[in-house]
Amino acid sequence: MSNSWQRRAATRPQAVEATTLVLLFALTVASVVAARAVMSGTPPLWSGIALAAVACAALPWRRERPVGVLAATTLCTIVLGALGYLLTAGVMVPLLVAQYFTSVRTPRRTSWNSALTAAAGLVVTGLLVPSFRDSPILGTVNPVAMVLLSAALGAYVRVRRQYAVARAEHAVREREEEARHRVIQERMRIARELHDVVAHHLTLADAQAGTAAHLARTHPEQAFDILAKLPETTAAALRELKAAVGLLRQDNDTSDLTPAPxxxxxxxxxxxxxxxxxxxxxxxxxxxxxxxxxxxxxxxxxxxxxxxxxxxxxxxxxxxxxxxxxxxxxxxxxxxxxxxxxxxxxxxxxxxxxxxxxxxxxxxxxxxxxxxxxxxxxxxxxxxxxxxxxxxxxxxxxxxxxxxxxxxxxxx
CATH class of the missing domain: 3.30.565.10 (Histidine kinase-like ATPase, C-terminal domain)
Structure with missing residues (x-):
């Protein structure tokens, strides 16, 4: 079932993106309503829903412009806190998602600077809002911890992806190096084969020709006998040379090549x-x-x-x-x-x-x-x-x- 869902997600990315944004908006609105219900005061409902909608509306650009989306969602979250809403994980969903993508898609320094900036804004809001002065844990510690946790999770994913890319590049380099090494070894093997064939037969042919020339005047019969055998030497050289060169034509039919001696x-x-x-x-x-x-x-x-x-x-x-x-x-x-x-x-x-x-x-x-x-x-x-x-x-x-x-x- 998981593989089937992954295949559908890969073939319909726009539908998956729209479904994700709808679910995030629904979760944020439900959390805003729940946070308003538990507060002693009565923060304006429609203002909270509007801020949640604005924060979720910025999320489609979280991959292309992560820092800008993080700034927009952080501002909406700070305003929600200033209006008196309890900043639970559900209310902060757009901010946490934006922080995660910022940490994943930006350099380490940028991601942590943005996380600390968002955390500082939440701390100031928690200290200034009258509803949270008596509960610093709810007003400051919890929101800051969630932002930093989201940033840490994004940084971890970024490092894992960079490590995976580095391993893939290393594997590619190793394969290329192995292929290059095999090519060099094959070239050396063929070079040895050609050297042995050419050096041996040409040496014999040269010696036969020199001996025949030496005996031509004094022992012409022996000279003619040696010259008569000279084509056998050159023919053997051609056969083995053809077999050695045939190693370079692996895709062709080599059934007619001489077997290795x-x-x-x-x-x-x-x-x-x-x-x-x-x-x-x-x-x-x-x-x-x-x-x-x-x-x-x-x-x-x-x-x-x-x-x-x-x-x-x-x-x-x-x-x-x-x-x-x-x-x-x-x-x-x-x-x-x-x-x-x-x-x-x-x-x-x-x-x-x-x-x-x-x-x-x-x-x-x-x-x-x-x-x-x-x-x-x-x-x-x-x-x-x-x-x-x-x-x-x-x-x-x-x-x-x-x-x-x-x-x-x-x-x-």
Missing amino acids: GLDRLPELVDTCSMVGLEVTVTVDGQRRPLPPVLDLTAYRIVQEALTNVTKHAATRTAQVRLAYTPHYLTLTVTNDTTPDRPVASATTGGGFGLLGMRERAAAVGGTFHAGRRPHGGFEVACTLPLHHHGALPPDSHDTPPPHTHDESPAT
């Missing part, structure tokens, strides 16, 4: 590296198991980027990939040794984003990442990824990730 494509990655002369050895420790898609993609991209760095920066032509499965973690290690009598070009040289992207990928799934030179030469990339959701281990877990050292933070 995972560790099941590691043999293909090893074969691709062998085309440019990098021999990769893969060892698996522990029981291999299927991984969630996000974790599977993360592991593959980290291995792919680490091998790309070896291809670009390392003097050696060999690399080792180790996958270690434990009950709660997957540890990836990619290492390359130093070729005798040849310096190692550190993977920390250059101005790219390889190490940074790998570190961000590992952190996104709750893992750890370390990269740096090995004590006996070469370079190592090590990453530990939790196999459970958000990296949370079950309460009875005693499996801890292995420590890593030789961490270097510059990105390539």
Whole structure:
């Protein structure tokens, strides 16, 4: 029933306003008549009804001009008191309503100054009217208390509304900040994906082209074989680039996009590296198991980027990939040794984003990442990824990730 009344009030505001004013006028007139009956003297009835009507007639502007309406209702109430009417709550209804709206719709200082002014006028009236000299509580204390109580109620409502508005604005800002944060995270994710795809395949294509050019005069057959495999590398780059760019078109049909790669494509990655002369050895420790898609993609991209760095920066032509499965973690290690009598070009040289992207990928799934030179030469990339959701281990877990050292933070 309350909801039905609220719906009707929302759809018919003018009818609700007219009904409210009629009820307030009826209550005020009835209170004026009752106050006249209990007084020892006989204040003029029609004057009291006229003042009540004037006070109620000013109330329709209580929202637009609250201070002016408060002044009019206060003057009418003071005149009623001066005529000898007992200022009960019913007689003061227009004044109390006007004071409430003044406190709600005006600043704190204005509302309390107006309340104190109205209270001072009632005090003066109560002290000067002969009928109330013997009863200061009825003539002054009660009217002043009701005005101040109405002002306090209005101030409380004003503060609550301001608090609600502040909370709503804060919630809007939080939603905007959250949306902005998600956009930034999505942009970073797509940037990592594009970097890994473009850097890996273009590095391999560049290495294949350079090797073919080097062998063109001395071993033309090998050069032609390498060039024949070059379209496979570029085609793979285009497929993965199309899949990465497809992330930007969420509203379109992505059924024709290549699925996200995972560790099941590691043999293909090893074969691709062998085309440019990098021999990769893969060892698996522990029981291999299927991984969630996000974790599977993360592991593959980290291995792919680490091998790309070896291809670009390392003097050696060999690399080792180790996958270690434990009950709660997957540890990836990619290492390359130093070729005798040849310096190692550190993977920390250059101005790219390889190490940074790998570190961000590992952190996104709750893992750890370390990269740096090995004590006996070469370079190592090590990453530990939790196999459970958000990296949370079950309460009875005693499996801890292995420590890593030789961490270097510059990105390539």
